Amino acid sequence: MKLDSVRDVKNQARGIVSQMLRNDVSRRKLGVRAQSIENAIQPRSIALGVAGTNNGDYKLAVRVQHPLLVEGKEVQAIREMAKGEVDVRYIGQVQKRQAPWYQQRCRPVRIGCSVAHFKVTAGTVGAFVQSAGEAAMVLSNNHVLANENDASVGDAILQPGPYDGGQNPADQIATLTQFVPINFASPNTVDCAVAAVAAGIAFDSKNLDQIGQLSGVRPSPVDNGDTVAKVGRTTGVTHGTVVSFELDNVTVGYDNGSATFDGQIEIEGAGTFPFSQGGDSGSLVVDQENQAVALLFAGAETGGSNGQGLTYANPIAAVLQALSITLIV
DSSP, rough: OOOOHHHHHHHHHHHHHHHHHHHHHHHHHHHOOOOOOHHHOOOOOOOEEEEEOOTTTEEEEEESGGGTTTTTTHHHHHHHHHTOOOEEEEEOOOOOOOGGGGSSSSSSTTOOOOEEEESOEEOOEEEEEEEOOOOEEEEEEEHHTTTTTTOTTEEEEEOGGGGGGGTTTEEEEEEEEOOOOOOSSBBBSOOOOEEEOTTTEEEEESOOOOOOOEEEEEESOOOOTOOEEETTTTEEEEEEEEEEEOOOOOEEETTTTEEEESEEEEEESSTOOOOTTOOOOOOEOOOTTOEEEEEEEEEEEESSSSSSOOOOOEEEEHHHHHHTTOOOO
């Protein structure tokens, strides 16, 4: 059809949709009937528009939002009105777009959600830890919680991080407790820090979203080919494979300069996806038994068999030892 013709048919079809909605209101006033929750919450509506064709003409776009309407009399009447020149698609519910949970305010605070020092953009809550006789603490990277050595003990830690709308002091969940300084002159083994959870702030130390429940710390080091996963502030739940370990002389760029790291774990994403992206720093990496194996801290945009880059992580044993902490599970 020509564009003007499609517009004319669209206006005529509006009458069918309007009558359908009036009849539906009348039926609901007369009584109710049992139906699935899924069908009950889906709108009984049809959207109309203009769709293109391969030959440069147009057809009527019919977007059905309830499964029972797809083969219903209303859609059939619209087909006949448009002489079959229609593009009918079932689209279900249309929802507003919003940031995923891990970039929002999370209470209780969860593994994988946005967090940062009040002067940093955003990173990820890796896990919850404690030292002997001390209160629970959030574990993440130095560059997330301690601003690459530029923070002071007692500084405010926000959830979500400032980049995701976190405000100080309204969104403060913790105070910086301890960090391992990043050395920009000689090799490092970890990029990590902890912050004491403030009184009254609830947290969930086990939930790994779709992965399951954190089960503890893996007693043995990772090996090449091991399958791993993580929940992170930017990419959410991702899966990957260890492609190298005990990797030395990894040079990482920071705002304050370049630092080298020894003994690192290298991971590539599964399928056609990266294992991590910026903002996932601090994510806890777990194995197939949901045991902690590493703390994610850096990534490269190229490399890996899928061409989606490589991720670098500190062995979790080195992190726990450096901060004299244990994992809360």
